[in-house]
Amino acid sequence: MFRSMSSNNAAWPPPPPANETESDKATRLEAEHEAKRISDEIDHALEQERQELRKRRPQTKILLLGQSESGKSTMIKNFQHKFCPATFLAEAEAWRTVIHLNLVRYVNYILELLSIPAAGIQGRGHPDKDNRVLQMRLSPLKHVEVILARAISGEPFGVSSPIGDKVPSFPGRSTEVCIRGGTAWKSLVRGRESLDSSSEYTSRSSIVVDELEDARRILDACKDDIVALWKIRASEEHDLDHARYFLDNAARVADIKYTPTVEDILRARLRTIGVEEYRMSMETSMEKGVDWLFYDVGGARSQRTAWASYFEDVNAVIFLCPISCFDQQLEEDAMVNRLTDSIDLWTTVCKSKLLANAIFILLLNKADLLRAKLKAGIMFEDFVSSYRGRPNKLEHVGEYIREHMKAAHRSYSPKKRPLHVHVTCAIDTKLMSNVLNDIRDAILITVLRQTTFL
Numbered sequence: 001m002f003r004s005m006s007s008n009n010a011a012w013p014p015p016p017p018a019n020e021t022e023s024d025k026a027t028r029l030e031a032e033h034e035a036k037r038i039s040d041e042i043d044h045a046l047e048q049e050r051q052e053l054r055k056r057r058p059q060t061k062i063l064l065l066g067q068s069e070s071g072k073s074t075m076i077k078n079f080q081h082k083f084c085p086a087t088f089l090a091e092a093e094a095w096r097t098v099i100h101l102n103l104v105r106y107v108n109y110i111l112e113l114l115s116i117p118a119a120g121i122q123g124r125g126h127p128d129k130d131n132r133v134l135q136m137r138l139s140p141l142k143h144v145e146v147i148l149a150r151a152i153s154g155e156p157f158g159v160s161s162p163i164g165d166k167v168p169s170f171p172g173r174s175t176e177v178c179i180r181g182g183t184a185w186k187s188l189v190r191g192r193e194s195l196d197s198s199s200e201y202t203s204r205s206s207i208v209v210d211e212l213e214d215a216r217r218i219l220d221a222c223k224d225d226i227v228a229l230w231k232i233r234a235s236e237e238h239d240l241d242h243a244r245y246f247l248d249n250a251a252r253v254a255d256i257k258y259t260p261t262v263e264d265i266l267r268a269r270l271r272t273i274g275v276e277e278y279r280m281s282m283e284t285s286m287e288k289g290v291d292w293l294f295y296d297v298g299g300a301r302s303q304r305t306a307w308a309s310y311f312e313d314v315n316a317v318i319f320l321c322p323i324s325c326f327d328q329q330l331e332e333d334a335m336v337n338r339l340t341d342s343i344d345l346w347t348t349v350c351k352s353k354l355l356a357n358a359i360f361i362l363l364l365n366k367a368d369l370l371r372a373k374l375k376a377g378i379m380f381e382d383f384v385s386s387y388r389g390r391p392n393k394l395e396h397v398g399e400y401i402r403e404h405m406k407a408a409h410r411s412y413s414p415k416k417r418p419l420h421v422h423v424t425c426a427i428d429t430k431l432m433s434n435v436l437n438d439i440r441d442a443i444l445i446t447v448l449r450q451t452t453f454l
């Protein structure tokens, strides 16, 4: 402001006049000082007004929809990583526990398979001496699993019981880590430094922290055996595709000094039950101080009835369709193809009158997995007959799904509205950066329009 007071683009303050007397100089300096004070006051008032305006701006509410494992919670992590990096970093400690639980559940699953001859594993595995030694040496991981699940859930026995003595049903819910909305699990599993100094909560948290430290020591002691187990089993466990990342990285992840990387956090699986609310205070300069409210819903069929109560009053819907799932069935109904379910769900969401004024963003997610499947020779046309005769390539398949879903949006929306579509890979922050900027801009423009002109 002070600089802009100068007219004709001349520098401020102007150079002293020639032959200036001491008394003229004192008067000039005083005048300049006063002008600067007034300018600073105006700057200050303007900044306060700007901040007030930001605060009074209605909150931006974003609803994430899509079937289970479509990547909704992963998208929220992406938003946080890009627009609230300090908060994202501060939560890495909490994610460490989830990642450890992911790893330990997969390892325990393999151990269970090896120990159940009746499950038809004999033909798949090598129930030899090496396996038996590994099974014995890794047996403390059952206890580690219980501790980790308990820490995350805040409940005495964890949110879902550890694998019992039945045939494990992976790939399925029995090995998944899940969390109910509103359990504030992140604060439960943060380190000692975050403990509240008062009350019963402190003593519970302190027990959790001690138990977690024990669990981490046991995991560290088991890391070489986990690596050895995975070396033997990696080529045999075709069902463990999405668990491979943490098993491949077991030596690093199980190490006592382990700190999660951004990719680790994006890869961590924590199934949402109910509806989780995330309030994000933007940290980046353009949006600093503005709050965005995200509603992250559980995508499984049994969870979908809870969605409707969040339809009213949201500014934006981000719908995730996992395009790699064309050859898979729903966990909850083996008769239903996942891509068909996703497209049906999209049609239902498009039809909703309650969402008529919201901006629609469609993310065709898991493009990396789709590319890998098509490259491995799995034919899209074998599962989608109307695609017959077309190239089995990501670009073509992606375009086909995009056009199909755009047409559904056009036909079923209660009124004409724009649709923003992106093909995404939510575990790749570099690829996601531009998509996130586009989404932010699209949402900001819509909110501005809704509040200014409507």
Ligand SMILES: Nc1nc2c(ncn2[C@@H]2O[C@H](COP(=O)(O)OP(=O)(O)OP(=O)(O)O)[C@@H](O)[C@H]2O)c(=O)[nH]1
Residues within 6 Å of the ligand: 066, 067, 068, 069, 070, 071, 072, 073, 074, 075, 266, 267, 268, 269, 270, 271, 272, 273, 297, 298, 299, 300, 365, 366, 367, 368, 369, 424, 425, 426, 427
């Ligand atoms: N390879 C790959 N994995 C992804 C991608 N997006 C998400 N994932 C992984 O898929 C898993 C499921 O993602 P989530 O974000 O938990 O899925 P969700 O839609 O929230 O699922 P629910 O909470 O059950 O409704 C996680 O392990 C993610 O890391 C992607 O684009 N590519």
Ligand SMILES: [Mg+2]
Residues within 6 Å of the ligand: 072, 073, 074, 270, 271, 272, 296, 297, 298, 299
């Ligand atoms: Mg989720």
